[in-house]
Every structure is written in structure tokens, then in C-alpha cells.
Amino acid sequence: MRIPILKLYNYLLTTIQVELDDQTxxxxxxxxxxxxxxxxxxxxxxxxxxxxxxxxxxxKILGDVVNMSELLGAKVVLTGIRPAVALTLVDLGIGLKGVPTALDLEQGLEKLRQELGE
Known part of the structure; x- marks a missing residue:
């Protein structure tokens, strides 16, 4: 199963709507x-x-995706993080410090524009 990645202007948007397994x-x-x-x-x-x-x-993969994306020059904003996901990330020490977050996709796009000075 592939997760769709859409291009909008100079941004990429992706919404994960499937249960993530290792291969996905x-x-x-x-x-x-x-x-x-x-x-x-x-x-x-x-x-x-x-x-x-x-x-x-x-x-770990999510943290790696964020870090690798930024190495390629793309700022990442995470949206819609549920409490259980946040708890898991913190408990595991996944380094997402400095990664902007937002409640939903619309706010995430706005946050990304702010981060990029647009």
C-alpha cells in the first residue's frame, strides 16, 4: 500500500489514512x-x-523521515498528532524537537508558510 503524496505549489502534502505497518x-x-x-x-x-x-x-521511521526531509532542504510540519502518538514519541525519545506542529492540515499549511517566511 502506498500513501499518496500531493504537490501544491512548492509544498508536498500527505495524509496517512491507513494503519502503518513496517513495510508501508x-x-x-x-x-x-x-x-x-x-x-x-x-x-x-x-x-x-x-x-x-x-x-x-x-x-523511529517517522523521526527519520523528518530528519531526512530537512537534510534535503524541505521543512516538515506535522499535523493532527493524537495524544497516544505524542506519548509514544516522547516515551521513545524520538527527536522531534523544533519540528512545528499544528492541529489540522489547514493550520499546518499556514504554519509551513510562516516557517518558510512566505
């Missing part, structure tokens, strides 16, 4: 990094509204 998470990581490279996107909004829980491996 790795495929998402690969797809997103390729899309950033191909499009030269300046920012990415990853919407996690439908993600109810994550395990340690998926949490």
Missing part, C-alpha cells in the same frame, strides 16, 4: 524522499490525524 512506513519514507528530490519542494506537511497508535519502529 518504509515505502512512505522512500516515496517522500524521492518526491522531495524530484520536485525541489521547500516544505512538507504530514497529517497524522487518522493514526491512532504507533509502535517503536514506526516512531
Amino acid at each position: 512506513a518504509i515505502q512512505f519514507q522512500d516515496d517522500l524522499l524521492k518526491k522531495i528530490h524530484e520536485t525541489g519542494a521547500l516544505g512538507v506537511v504530514i497529517d497524522l490525524t487518522s493514526v491512532e497508535i504507533i509502535d517503536s519502529y514506526i516512531a
